Amino acid sequence: MVEEKQKHNATVLQISKEALQMAVKGKNETIFVVAVVKDRLLFQDKHNSSISNEIIAIDMGVSISNLKEPISMTFYHSDSQSPYNTTISASTLKSLTYISYIGCGISFFFLAVVLFMHTMLRRAKSDTSTTILINLCAALSLLNLTFLMNEWLSSMGNQVICNIIAATMHYSLLCTFTWFGIKAFYFYYLIIKLSTTEIKKIWMKMGAVGWGMPAVVVIILGGLKKYGEYKIYKEEGGTVSMCWITDPVVHYITNIGYYALVFSFTVVIFIVVSVKIFHMRKSNPRSAEGSKKNAFTLLGLACVLGITWGVMFFNVGPLQVPSFYVFTILNSLQGFFIFLWYYNSSSAAKAIDQPSEKSSHSGISNTTHCNPYDSTASKS
Structure with missing residues (x-):
């Protein structure tokens, strides 16, 4: 023996x-x-x-x-880390890999187009809503880029490079989640109708939170050596490696737990804004012809608030593989959806702002409110 x-x-x-x-x-x-x-x-x-x-x-x-x-x-x-190290069939892994790379490539391209249009072609000064959207695009661009480079850099076998790319991808993911929350907070500002001066003061803190807080988390985790080689196991045997978080507890707290908090807030805001849109349709007969625009508005809202990332919560039991496919398709193409939203933001904004225009004629408010999707402010 x-x-x-x-x-x-x-x-x-x-x-x-x-x-x-x-x-x-x-x-x-x-x-x-x-x-x-x-x-x-x-x-x-x-x-x-x-x-x-x-x-x-x-x-x-x-x-x-x-x-x-x-x-x-x-x-x-030991099975101590088995819930974190995913095991799927080789055919499913291959399909998800192709979808991810194609989708992330398309997403990165259109996010780059949005950033180019905003930086080079936009002459007017951006409002707060557009600025938040551009910051979200920047975070998503970095996330897509690091994901596309991850497997190639992981195959080099260099531990330092692997740690750097893992930390960078985690940083961009946390930034993306944070900007989802900031975008939802901006909708909250529209609902309670803060003044423009107040939101400008808050905006300075938003920028620091959006990029600064994730940096602090990643620096701490890097010092604790929580980044390295992560393995995806095939049911037929063998593994595929990538550079990512190596500690399952860190993954559940900083990614799943943090997104759960952001998701809870963004869903509430999404429901409130959706109700306002449907109330507007009922009270204004002329809005019936804009039902398709309203549907597009809700789809865009779900995208820019990161609602589609909530599919990860269904990653259990028989729903695991279907949720992988839905999650991969929706979120790898998120940059393309945001591009369409950005390009059509002027027409989509009208569906949201009509209630605030009505309140302006009542004489209750004398405040300037910015459209959540457009660079043009609606004066009340």
Whole structure:
């Protein structure tokens, strides 16, 4: 019996008496070798996938076959990180990978177009809503870019590069979540009708929170060495690696937990704004012909508030694989949806601002409110 123990697992190899008798037959003695190969990169294929664990080889000096008593290998391992390390079929992984790369490539292109249009072609000064949207585009652009580069940089086998790309991708993800929340907070400002002066004062703090708070989190996690190689396991065997968070607790707190808080707030704002749109349609007969625009408005709202990311909460049981596909398709194309929203923002904004225009004629308010989607302010 040969036994190998590690920190989190053990391997017990039992060679049957029959196999030993066949090995020593006709010999005074026999030497058998058990080799454990730990460098899994030696067995990578053209898709950069590798064997899930160590490779065990047994050489007894002779060819042995037709054993009645098998050679037994027992593997003991810890399941402490099994919920975090995902296991899916090779075909599903391949499909999701193609969808992700194509979608993220399209998304990055259109986000770059939005940033170019805003920076180079826009002459008028941007309002707060547009500025928030542009910051969200910048965060999403960085997220898509780091994702597209991740597997290539991971295949280099350089730990420092892997840590940097993992930290950068995590930073861009946290920034994206934060700007979702800031966008929702801006809608809240429109609902309670703060003055323009008040929102400008708040905006300075928004910018610091949007880019500064994620940086603090990532720096702390980097100091604690929480970034490195993350493995996706195939059901058929083998793994695909990427550079990401290595501690499941950190992932659940900083990503799942943080997004759950942002999601709760953005959903409430989404419902309130949706109700206002439907009330406007009922009170104004002329708005019936704009039902398609209202539907587009709601779809755009869900996109810029990051509601579509909520699909991750259905990643359990039989819904796991379908949720992977829905999540991948919706969010890898998010940049394209934002481009359409940005391009059509002028017409979409009218569906939101009509209630505030009515209140302006009542003489209750004498405040200037900015459209949530357009650069043109609606004066009341």
